[in-house]
Amino acid sequence: MYFRIDRGVSIGHRLKGTTMSNRRLVCLEFGPPENLTFEDSPVPSPGPGEVLVKITAAGVGFFDGLMVQGLYQIKPPLPYYPGSEFAGTVAEQGDGAHHFKVGTRVMGLSGGSFADYICVSEKDCTEIPPNLSDEVASGFCANYSTGLYGLQTCGQLQPGETALILGASGGIGSSGITIAKALGARVIAAASTQAKLDLALASGADAGVLYSKDDWRSDFRQALGEDTLNVVYDPVGGSISETAFRCLSPGGRFLVIGFASGTIPSIPLNLPLLKQSSIVGVDWGGAAVAQSNLTRGLLKNLAQWIQDKKLKPAPVTVRPLSSAPSALAEQIGGEVIGKLVLKNEA
Template identity: 35%
Template sequence: MPQPDVTADARAAASASPVPAEMRAWRVTRLGEPAEALSLDVVPVPAPGPGEVLVRVASVAANFPDVLLCRGEYQVKPELPFSPGIELVGTVAAAGADVSGVAVGDRVVGSKIGVLSEYAVLPASDVWRAPDALADAEAAGLTVAYQTAWFGLHRRAALRSGEWLLVHAAAGGVGLAAVQLGAAAGARVIGVVGSEAKAAVARDAGAEVVLVRGADDLVAGVKAATGGHGADVVFDPVGGAAFEASTKCVAFEGRIIVVGFAGGRIQSLPAGHLLVKNYSVVGLHWGLYPRVRPDLIDDARAELTRLAGDGVVRPVVDRVVPFAQAPEALTALAGGSTVGRVVIQVAS
């Protein structure tokens, strides 16, 4: 349901509400599974410096990197203790000097490690106004998954209308984003899901064909769906066996986009096979773009805002859990049973 335009009221409320001295924050105090690694602590509210904003956090979307951060397995390894959480929706409560683009009272979405708390400081360049068309639970999951999918499909794969797009983990957060954005671009989408129960979600998101991992023969299914042509673009956040199967059904001059390794195994690249079949394997690390090509980030944000306003993209929310149950939310995400996004509601 579209959000009302509450910018003026939100600014007035934010200006009238003093920022407290302390806040609650979930922090990793020792490495391990989320239930054993996380501690709910009372800590000082941080102050924004030049170019930074303080955001009163409304909701945080759980991501698989949060689980890896708890385990100490993520590529970024903050010093203990630290807060996980990498994307949020909230309201700008205060701003440091030299801030442009957003103002106190703006409802924003953004991304930075450490936002699983009642307040969070982020660079102003890392937040943007939340689309009015999305409720908080939906908007919380827009930044990471949808920009990852957008850059993977449009920047790295140069996806074209009419091409066949194969999406692994098509009922997960980033997979559903890729399905929705691929369908919006005119691609013919084949989704791979972990169970029959998840198939309907992928179809609703725009997948023309859905294959169930373990029940369907992925290679044969892709070849049958495409009339032997194969997948022009493969979006792969799983890796391992999923990647290996993709190499057997990728089209001539196809592109396999390596997004992550949620399956737990990092595959080796078959260089000889790439040569013989004439396809490309392309890596995607979305986190580099804000620093290296911020101009492209602006393009992605504008396009996602437009698509959200048109009702074309809408993050699928599996469940919303209260702030006190954040460890349970990350445990559910790690178990692979969720569909779409698990959202942690921080502010009531």
């Protein structure tokens, strides 16, 4: 996951001549989401190359739940301001910011997005396509950028190949289905319940299997038929990862996205040797830090796909921003199907 950790408004970066306040969710100590509270702070003003965005909606991800518990690979300093993706309207431009005029609808990635306002680098956002609502746009950036970078750049998924998408009903999984289909691949979805699998099939998967069944590998072979399995897209981890790897055809690519199951798998290294296949870590965050224009490039490509009707984002479930603590609790509890977003009532 790529984000800018938001510890609040920097000294000297206040919105000049205003008494407006900025409501934002704050994590004062790591723990369950129920401990999170809202605070009022001054509205920030954008620094060089930044824009001030009035947030209309913000996406909720599994990553956000890990961060507030202190369980992510990177533990942020406290106080920590949750949220990592947003949609909104440009309210002010910083020095040197020229891509987006005031009033432009934008979507992007930045820490601290569970708030009324944030300042964000122009490189980390793009204009929202006219045929996309703010609510859908706010839950679009992280998952679909991960999917495009993972499947196209890391996985080298080609038209006519087959991809197995694990955790197919979640935000990462459902976006993976959509991206793989847009790249011209055949998609087999894998989920833990029939309701989740039905959602994955409705998202465009060509076939599906339940990995909660003991013999799901047999069901997968039947779904695969005469095709080869070229790519596994795994945001789940745990015991299903090794089984999924064993399903790969020679020359396949196993993409490590994350570990929503809470367990990091231990895949025997003789399997890549015997399968003549590779395990590829999809560290989009690290790549985005090393390549400053990567995020904006991915978002622009995805926005163009939407305008061209090559890509149709999945529907989202909308909650008020004030319900952020309970929404995060549902997210980390595995209760959310699809993508959950928070709409700003302000």
